[in-house]
Amino acid sequence: MWSAITAKYGRQWTSTVVKRYRSLTAYDISRMRDLLGDTNVKTDDLDSFNTDWLHTHKGRSQLVLEPNTTRQVSQVMAYLNDQSLPCVIQSGNTSLVAGSVPFDDEIIISMAKMRQIISFDETSGILVTESGVVLQTLEDYVNERGYIMPYDLGAKGSCLIGGNLATNAGGLRFIRYGSLHGSVLGVEVVLPDGRLLDLMSCMRKDNTGYDLKQLFIGSEGTLGVITKVSIQCPLKLRHQTVALVAVNSFDDLLKIYHKIRCDLTEYLTTFEMMDDIAMDAVVTNLKQTHPLNGNSSPFYVMFKLAANDCEHMEKRLAQVIEQLMDKQLISDGTYVSDDNLQRFQKLKSYRERIAEGLLVDGYSYKYDISLPLNVFYEIVNVMKDRLKTTKCLRVCGYGHIGDSNLHLNMTSKVFDTDIKSQIEPFLYEYIAKHKGSISAEHGLGLMKNRYLSYSKPAEAISMMKDIKRLIDPKNILNPNKMLPPIN
Template identity: 45%
Template sequence: MLFRYLFSTPYITKTCTLNKLNRTLSTLPQLSSEKYGVKRKEFGVLKNDDVKFFQSLISKERVLTDESELLPYNIDWIKNCRGQSKVVLKPKTTEEVSQILKYCNERRLAVCPQGGNTGLVGGSVPVFDEVIINFMLMNKIISVDELSGALVCEAGCILENLDNYARERNLIMPLDLGAKGSCQIGGNISTNAGGIRLLRYGNLQGTVLGVEAVKADGSIIDCLRTLKKDNTGYHLKHLFIGSEGTLGVVTKVAIQCPSLPKSVNLGFFGVESFDSVLQLYKSAKSSLGEILSAFEMADSLSIGTTVKNLKLTNPIGEYPFYVLIETHGSDEEHDSDKLSRFLSREMDSGLIVDGTVTAEETKMKSIWNIRESIAGAALHGGYMFKYDVSVPLRSYYELVHVLRRRLRAVDCKVYGYGHVGDGNIHINVVVPEYSKEVYGLLEPFIFEEVSKHKGSISAEHGVGFRKPQYIHYSKDQTSLQLMRDMKRVMDPNGILNPYKVLPDPS
C-alpha cells in the first residue's frame, strides 16, 4: 500500500564513516607512480636539514616523519592512489604556511596541500615524495555576521562543524556533502565541490565571498572580503576556486550562509523507469518551485548494494529507481500544502509507485544516510572505479547502460546515482580487485562517451591526478594553454600539487 511507512521510518545510525572504511581495508594500493606509469619531475629531494628547518618553524610535534604515521596521509580514502611522502607538516597559521611555501619554493621541494583527504581523483595525496601540508589544525571560525550571513573561517574547518555552528545562529552552510563529517572547507573550495543542495543554493563560485591564499613563493593574497558585490577589477578569488591547490593554497574562506529553513520535508520514492525520474523532476520544479532544495536519483543496484553491505533498512520496497526530494522553506503550512498537492497528483499519474515522506529530523537522517553511504558501501564489494561526470539530462543514465554492455563479460557491478538537478551522475564500477583489463575498458572510453554528449569529465570532484590526460575531452587546446600560462605565472617552479589538473604538454 502506498506510503505505508509514512512518518514511521526507523532511525538508522550511520555505520560507515570514511575513517572506519579506511581501517577495514587492509591491502595497500600500489604506488601511484608504478600503477599509472608516471615519471618523477626534477624537484628537490627532502634532506635532514629540511626536516630540521620545518621543526624549528612549527615545532617537532607538528612535523611527522615516522613511516607508520605517514601512511594514512599518503593514501586516498578509496584506496586508489598511494604516494611516497617522507614528511607531513601541520601548520596552525597562514604565516606558517607562507614560510613553508617560501622555503619549499627556494629548495624546489614539491608540495601537496591536503584537507580532509576525501577526494575521489587522487588530488589530495602525493604521487611521489611531495611535502604534505595538512590543514587539520587550521580549524578556527573567525567571525559570522548574523545579519548578512557571511561566515569567515580557516581552511581546515570541517564542513559539518561549520554547519552546526551556523545552525546555532539560524543559518546553514550552502554546501552539503556525504563526506561532510570529514571534508574541510578549504578542500571544498579548492575542488569547487557541488553537493546535494546545489539545486537550491548554487555552486561555490556564487556563495564564496572571498578567500585568503598563499602563492608558491609564500606571498599571501588577501581577497578575504565579505561583500556580496565587488566589481573592482579581476575576480581573483575565482583563481583559487576549483584550481585544486595548483595556483595557490587556500588558508581562509568567507562564505555566504543562507537562513536556516523553518520547514524541511524529505520524500523517498520508488519509480519504475528513468524516464519517470525525469518526468518527476520536471513536475517537482514546476510544482514545488522555490522550496525544492534537492532532487536525487539512485538506481536499484545502488540502494540494494548499500542496504546489503551496511545492513541498513530500505524504508520502501524494491524498485528499479529511487528518488529523494527535499524541500526547504519558511512556512510549514504553505510548504506542506504544496508538497501534498504534488504528491497527490504524481501518485495518481503513476510516476510515484511507493514512498515515504517525513519532516522528523531523525527519520530524515536515516533516509539521507542510505543515499550518502552509497560510495562507501561499494568498497565492501572489492575495488571501485568511481566516476563523477555531468551530462545533459536526456543522456544522464545512458552511460550506465553503455558501460554495462561494454563490461558484460567482466565480473563487476555497474550502477549510477547522483544529483539530477545539476546533471551530475556518479558511476560506480565494482570489481573483486583492481584489473588493468577493466581499467583499459573504462578509460578513456567513458570520457569519450561524455564528450559525445558535450558533458564534463568532472562534475564536482575536480581533475586531480586521475584525469589530467583526459581533460581535453572537456577543454580545448586554447583553454588548456591559458591554464598553463596562469600556472606559469602563479607557480613558475611548478611545486604546487604537481602531476595534478594539467597534463604534460608532451
C-alpha cells in the same frame, strides 16, 4: 626524485615533469622544526597521509608539516620555493581522484590545525573561517545561529572547508544555492613563493578589476594555499521534509522532476536519483531495512523541501504526490519531516551512504560526470553491456538530476585492469560525444588530468598551463595534478 612508482592496485605512474627538484635533507627537516615547532613536523607513521581515500594510489612522502597560522604557511612556502622542494596541500584527504596525496615524495602540508572560526555576522550570514575547519563543524556552528552552509557533502564529517574550495565541491544543495564560485566572498591565499594574497572581503558586490579569488576556487592546490575564507550562508528555514518515491522508468523520473520544479520550486533544495543497484548497495551491503518495505523499483527519487510554513508546504506536497500517483508516475513512496529527526536522518541516509555501501563489494571504479538529461542514464546501460563478460560485480548510477551530474560506479572484488581498460577511455569519448564533462564536481587530480582534452579545447588547456607557469614557475605546488604534464 620522480622515479616511477606503482600504485597499490598495480597501476604504474611515471613522472613526465621535466623540472628538477632537490632531494629532502636532514637540514630541511631541521629548518621546518625551527619554523613550526617539533610537534608540527611529522616524519613517522605517514601512511594515512600518503594514501588516497579510495586506496588507489600511495605516495612516498617522508615529511608532513602542520602549520598553525598563515604566517607559518608563508614561511614554509617561501623556503620550499627557494629550495625547489615540491609539496602537496592536504585538507581532509577525501579526494576521489588522488588529488590530495603525493604523486611521489613531495612534502605534505596538512591544513588540519588551522581550525579557527574567526567570525560570523548573524545579520548578514557571512562566515569567516580558517581553511582547516571540518565542514560538519561549520554546519553545526551556523545551524545554531539560524543559518546553513550553502552546500552539503557526504564527506562533511571529515572534509575541510579549504579543500572544498580548492576542489569547488558541489554536493546535494547545488540545485538551490549553486556552486562555491557564487557563495565565496573572499579568500586569503599564500602563493608558491610565500607571498600573501589578501582577497578577503565580506562584500557581495565588488566590481573592482579581475575577480582573482575565482582562480583559486577549483584549482586543486596547484596555484596557492587557501588559508582563510569568507562565505555567504543562507538562512535556515524552520521546517524540512524529505521524500523518497519509487519510479518505474527514467522517463517517468524526468517527468517527476519537471512537475516538482513547476509546483514546488520555492521549496526545493535537493533532487536526487538512484537506481535499484545503488539502493541495493545500501540495503544489502550495509544491512539496512528497505525504505519502502522491500518493494524494489528500477529507480528512486529523493527530494528535500524546506520552508518556514510547514503546514502549507506539506499540503502542497501531498497534492503533488497525489497527482503524480494518479498519472502512475509513482509506484510507492514515503516522506517525513524533520520534526521526527531520527526518521528524517534515516531516510536521507539511503542516498548519502551509497558510496559507503559500494566499497563493501571490494574495489569501486568511481566516475563523477555531467551529461545532458536526455542521455543521462543511457551510459549506465551502455556500461552494463560493455562489462558483462568481465568480473564486474555491479554497475549503478545515482546523482544530482538538477545539476545533470551522474555518479557512475562499477565494482569488483579487487582492482581489475580488464575492467579499467573497458571503461577508459571509452567513457570519456562517450562524454565528449554528448558535450558533457568528465568531472562534474570531484576534480581531475592524478586520475583524470590526462583526459582534460575530452572536456576542454586545446586553447583553454594552453591558457591554464600559462596561468600555472605565471603563478608557480618552479611547479612546486601539487605537481602532476589537475593539468596534463607541464613542460
